[in-house]
Amino acid sequence: MTYTVANKSQCSWVAPSTLRVTTVHVLDDHIRYRQIEEKLATLEQSTIRDEETLTFLHMQTCMLFYMDDEREELLIRIRWLKQLYDVAKKVDSVKTKKDIERLQAILTTLPPSPLKRTIEQQLHEKHVGEENDQQWLVPIMEKADPIFLNLGKDGRRAIIRELEEKRHLPLDVLLAYVRERAVEIEENVRQLACVSSIDSLVVALDALPFSLYHSLSHEEKREVAEHLYETKPFHRGCQAVAQAIDTFVRERRTNEAVWGAIAEDGMLCRDVDQKPSIQYVAKRVADDILTFQKNGD
Numbered sequence: 001m002t003y004t005v006a007n008k009s010q011c012s013w014v015a016p017s018t019l020r021v022t023t024v025h026v027l028d029d030h031i032r033y034r035q036i037e038e039k040l041a042t043l044e045q046s047t048i049r050d051e052e053t054l055t056f057l058h059m060q061t062c063m064l065f066y067m068d069d070e071r072e073e074l075l076i077r078i079r080w081l082k083q084l085y086d087v088a089k090k091v092d093s094v095k096t097k098k099d100i101e102r103l104q105a106i107l108t109t110l111p112p113s114p115l116k117r118t119i120e121q122q123l124h125e126k127h128v129g130e131e132n133d134q135q136w137l138v139p140i141m142e143k144a145d146p147i148f149l150n151l152g153k154d155g156r157r158a159i160i161r162e163l164e165e166k167r168h169l170p171l172d173v174l175l176a177y178v179r180e181r182a183v184e185i186e187e188n189v190r191q192l193a194c195v196s197s198i199d200s201l202v203v204a205l206d207a208l209p210f211s212l213y214h215s216l217s218h219e220e221k222r223e224v225a226e227h228l229y230e231t232k233p234f235h236r237g238c239q240a241v242a243q244a245i246d247t248f249v250r251e252r253r254t255n256e257a258v259w260g261a262i263a264e265d266g267m268l269c270r271d272v273d274q275k276p277s278i279q280y281v282a283k284r285v286a287d288d289i290l291t292f293q294k295n296g297d
Contacts (some may be wrong), residue, residue: 148182152239157207
């Protein structure tokens with residue numbers, strides 16, 4: 001039987017003859033925090049992905065047993081960077097405008113960084129090819145009814161996609177169609193206030209032009225629906241609901257970064273109701289501490 005003892009500074013023990021005790025030197029948390037923060041800041045300012053280092057920094061962050069606030073702050077930044085890496089890996093494979101918009105919606109929830117700006121530029125360039133072929137939209141945008149302009153980005157894009165097949169029609173016909181659809185979308189959004197259940201609201205939101213909502217998992221959609229069901233922002237229109245969804249998703253992902261697992265091996269289990277204790281973290285990463293120390297010898 002082997003007992004591993006580790007703490008912040010030194011270890012002392014009295015070992016019975018039947019036990020074999022192994023000591024592990026653990027760096028002072030303040031020193032470890034400065035090392036992690038410096039390396040993480042370097043990754044944040046780089047335009048090159050380094051997933052191996054990011055994973056290692058996550059493991060090291062979980063070893064900050066005595067610095068709760070600092071550990072949580074680092075976990076938030078690591079989660080954001082991991083999400084940014086995930087988007088970066090998908091840029092080359094996107095082919096449709098909808099896919100591009102979905103990635104752009106995710107980027108809006110992440111803080112500024114050189115890599116984010118690089119990805120945004122790449123996605124913009126993918127849009128340019130299509131936009132150059134959309135000069136026919138200029139007179140529509142100039143003369144469209146204000147209700148269309150006030151729909152918000154998602155609402156306007158949804159109607160413009162519908163116009164693609166009607167672009168050969170006279171301008172007055174297109175303008176009338178734009179106004180009709182804008183009024184219909186706004187009315188459908190306001191009717192959400194009459195939905196009687198969360199399940200029905202999940203389905204109804206899927207039928208409306210909220211690109212960020214469409215990119216969520218079923219579980220996340222239900223959480224968004226529960227939030228909107230309680231706050232009921234529907235009377236304020238399509239753009240206001242889209243902003244409410246965006247705000248909720250940002251806060252949810254930040255919360256996950258604080259309380260949830262980031263490492264691929266699931267070292268910490270997500271529990272939305274209870275913060276993992278230091279003792280729980282220490283227990284789950286004890287073996288990893290020993291592994292890192294051995295590798296460093």
